[in-house]
Amino acid sequence: MAETQLDDVRKVFTETDGNEIVAVNDVSIDIEDGEFLVLVGPSGCGKSTTLRMIAGLETISDGDIRLDDRVINDVPAKDRDIAMVFQSYALYPHMTVRENMAFGLEESTDLSDDEIAARVEETAEMMGIDPLLDRKPEELSGGQQQRVALGRAIVREPAVFLMDEPLSNLDAKLRAQMRTELQQLQEQLETTTVYVTHDQTEAMTMGDRIAILNDGELQQVGTPLECYHEPANVFVADFIGEPAMNFFDVTRRDADGDGAVLVNETLEYTVSADISTAIGDRDDLVLGVRPEDISIERSEGDQRRADGHTVPASVTVVEPTGDENIVYLDLGADRSERIIATIDGMSQVEAGDRVVVHVPEDAVHVFDGETNEALHNRRVESNEPRVPNV
Amino acid sequence: MKRFLLLLRSIRRTQGEGPESERTSGERRVMTDGGTSEKRSTFQRWLDSDIVQSAPFWLPPFLLMGFFVYAAIGWNFLLSLTEYSGFGDPDYSNLGLQNYWAMLDDPGMWAATRNTFVLLVGFTVVCLIVGLLLALLLDREIRFSRSFRTIYLLPFALSFIVTAQFWRWMYNVNNGIINQFIGVFGLGPYSWLGSPKLVLGAVIFALVWQFSGYTMIIYLAALRSIPNDQYEAARADGASTVRMYWRVIIPQLRPAMVSATVTLVLFALKAFDFLYATFDGYRPRRGADILATKMVRESFGRSEWAYGSSIALMLFVLSLGVITPYLYNQYKRGNL
Numbered sequence: 001m002a003e004t005q006l007d008d009v010r011k012v013f014t015e016t017d018g019n020e021i022v023a024v025n026d027v028s029i030d031i032e033d034g035e036f037l038v039l040v041g042p043s044g045c046g047k048s049t050t051l052r053m054i055a056g057l058e059t060i061s062d063g064d065i066r067l068d069d070r071v072i073n074d075v076p077a078k079d080r081d082i083a084m085v086f087q088s089y090a091l092y093p094h095m096t097v098r099e100n101m102a103f104g105l106e107e108s109t110d111l112s113d114d115e116i117a118a119r120v121e122e123t124a125e126m127m128g129i130d131p132l133l134d135r136k137p138e139e140l141s142g143g144q145q146q147r148v149a150l151g152r153a154i155v156r157e158p159a160v161f162l163m164d165e166p167l168s169n170l171d172a173k174l175r176a177q178m179r180t181e182l183q184q185l186q187e188q189l190e191t192t193t194v195y196v197t198h199d200q201t202e203a204m205t206m207g208d209r210i211a212i213l214n215d216g217e218l219q220q221v222g223t224p225l226e227c228y229h230e231p232a233n234v235f236v237a238d239f240i241g242e243p244a245m246n247f248f249d250v251t252r253r254d255a256d257g258d259g260a261v262l263v264n265e266t267l268e269y270t271v272s273a274d275i276s277t278a279i280g281d282r283d284d285l286v287l288g289v290r291p292e293d294i295s296i297e298r299s300e301g302d303q304r305r306a307d308g309h310t311v312p313a314s315v316t317v318v319e320p321t322g323d324e325n326i327v328y329l330d331l332g333a334d335r336s337e338r339i340i341a342t343i344d345g346m347s348q349v350e351a352g353d354r355v356v357v358h359v360p361e362d363a364v365h366v367f368d369g370e371t372n373e374a375l376h377n378r379r380v381e382s383n384e385p386r387v388p389n390v
Numbered sequence: 391m392k393r394f395l396l397l398l399r400s401i402r403r404t405q406g407e408g409p410e411s412e413r414t415s416g417e418r419r420v421m422t423d424g425g426t427s428e429k430r431s432t433f434q435r436w437l438d439s440d441i442v443q444s445a446p447f448w449l450p451p452f453l454l455m456g457f458f459v460y461a462a463i464g465w466n467f468l469l470s471l472t473e474y475s476g477f478g479d480p481d482y483s484n485l486g487l488q489n490y491w492a493m494l495d496d497p498g499m500w501a502a503t504r505n506t507f508v509l510l511v512g513f514t515v516v517c518l519i520v521g522l523l524l525a526l527l528l529d530r531e532i533r534f535s536r537s538f539r540t541i542y543l544l545p546f547a548l549s550f551i552v553t554a555q556f557w558r559w560m561y562n563v564n565n566g567i568i569n570q571f572i573g574v575f576g577l578g579p580y581s582w583l584g585s586p587k588l589v590l591g592a593v594i595f596a597l598v599w600q601f602s603g604y605t606m607i608i609y610l611a612a613l614r615s616i617p618n619d620q621y622e623a624a625r626a627d628g629a630s631t632v633r634m635y636w637r638v639i640i641p642q643l644r645p646a647m648v649s650a651t652v653t654l655v656l657f658a659l660k661a662f663d664f665l666y667a668t669f670d671g672y673r674p675r676r677g678a679d680i681l682a683t684k685m686v687r688e689s690f691g692r693s694e695w696a697y698g699s700s701i702a703l704m705l706f707v708l709s710l711g712v713i714t715p716y717l718y719n720q721y722k723r724g725n726l
Contacts, residue, residue, distance in 0.1 A: 057622050
């Protein structure tokens with residue numbers, strides 16, 4: 001168990017022709033003792049490189065990685081007291097499950113054979129893999145191999161668990177099951193865990209906090225709900241949540257009183273004073289709203305509600321998932337803007353319907369169109385946070 | 391010939407090719423549907439079976455192989471039971487195992503067998519070790535690894551006649567480069583190819599030089615197929631580089647090691663051409679005679695055809711002894 005700190009960590013790869021590629025750019029994260037931190041981002045964002053630098057499998061170009069205030073930049077992987085779970089599981093094919101699990105203890109500790117055997121048995125029992133101990137990896141199913149890979153890490157009782165997309169080779173149902181199990185296991189063991197995934201659902205459901213990376217740059221670190229409701233920028237807002245947030249490129253126009261109107265070709269959205277203040281005198285803006293915050297009302301013809309928060313639309317596709325319907329809508333008379341809304345599964349909407357889309361003001365996000373930074377985030381009742389729809 | 395034509399016709403029929411066959415198959419179907427069709431005879435069914443149908447493809451090579459390889463081995467065995475020597479024809483009327491008993495009493499035979507085994511074990515083991523070390527070094531992404539790979543493999547591409555000549559020059563007692571080199575340290579000169587104590591070692595060394603590149607390539611191919619994760623998992627598990635190779639990587643090279651061993655052993659059993667070129671004939675210096683050279687010498691030097699045949703059969707049995715476990719292993723794994 002240990003506190004892990006990344007301090008301006010940077011990784012530069014030099015290609016053979018001398019080109020430099022910055023894979024990780026000055027990332028700083030403090031990972032608390034016993035925390036479950038998820039590194040998430042699209043492929044190529046530097047999340048795996050970051051993990052591999054913590055593991056000692058990749059050198060650090062600049063910055064410091066500290067484990068309990070000890071700088072471990074130049075400590076070789078074998079002396080770092082970490083255990084890693086790989087996406088491919090990387091079980092040793094010539095060893096039985098028992099030998100696979102014992103290997104790390106034999107190499108990294110001075111424990112006697114009896115103690116090692118006892119610990120392996122104990123961990124295998126906890127993971128429910130004790131009947132498999134004398135089998136070779138090739139005789140196991142994917143799910144069983146995954147369990148063994150986890151067991152091999154757990155039996156070491158390391159200071160930090162590092163997991164590199166450990167669930168992505170499982171089928172959807174097993175993945176959901178292992179997700180829960182992994183979380184329970186981590187809570188029980190209270191071992192600091194850094195978990196890399198490209199799957200935002202995994203990030204949202206598993207992490208104590210999540211760190212979102214893009215192009216080697218840290219975008220935001222926060223609890224899943226913080227990142228969901230108070231995204232720091234357009235990238236985070238877009239990446240977290242499924243279906244993704246709807247965005248409109250808009251410009252600001254002054255309105256009566258302190259408010260403002262955000263306009264583009266299809267949209268005229270009136271905002272009140274506090275949003276207007278947050279915007280300031282910026283002109284190039286992005287308006288964002290989550291699909292589940294949009295409500296759809298049936299309409300005859302092109303009528304707008306007086307509050308300036310509605311826009312006429314036509315339904316193009318409806319994807320029923322059972323509990324909800326994912327509705328694709330074309331906005332405006334010329335249908336130039338497409339948005340996605342999720343509505344209750346029982347409501348009857350069909351492709352071709354003419355509807356009115358209502359976007360409540362307390363659910364909108366406003367971003368700076370140039371820097372992509374958030375200017376205003378939706379209102380969240382602090383004592384009763386909404387359960388996100390992921 | 392008639393049967394073959396019939397066969398061809400039946401193949402054409404099953405392929406449904408040409409208007410004639412279409413008609414016949416059509417007629418047959420009508421008859422079966424009507425319930426009055428003739429019963430197909432056992433012979434007819436036999437003609438339609440896969441093995442007969444495919445005979446034009448497998449039979450010719452089967453006959454050729456059977457005659458030139460297996461019949462020759464059989465004839466060789468028959469010869470070894472006779473007393474055939476010198477000019478004239480073998481006498482098959484009086485067969486016996488006397489040649490095999492004679493082998494037991496022949497000290498030259500024991501020496502040749504011993505040398506064969508020393509060559510076999512020494513050459514194979516050293517080749518496997520040197521090849522493995524080279525492969526592990528080249529796999530660590532060193533600079534110019536491609537060039538090194540070519541350099542190490544090059545000896546294997548050369549003919550034995552050429553490499554044997556090289557080594558003869560290098561092993562020369564008076565002006566060979568090896569004696570010149572160790573002379574710098576005040577050693578030698580040694581008669582590498584003349585002394586019965588040194589000659590076998592010298593031959594093994596030269597053969598290892600030529601063959602370790604080959605073992606290296608086999609190991610390298612196997613190393614390349616081991617995913618990077620295995621190395622990283624071992625490192626994250628706390629293994630040092632040496633321990634990682636010893637416990638995780640090298641055990642996974644076992645299949646490569648087995649196939650390299652079989653090739654090397656089979657070569658060592660019949661390392662005739664190299665010795666022939668080194669010693670300018672099939673009379674190697676004392677201490678370097680192996681079964682293969684003795685076999686040729688007995689047969690073609692002394693015209694002891696029957697005795698030569700029995701040595702040949704000994705070599706054959708030894709080769710079988712090497713290859714059988716391998717084939718059985720492959721069969722059990724479903725690779726055959």
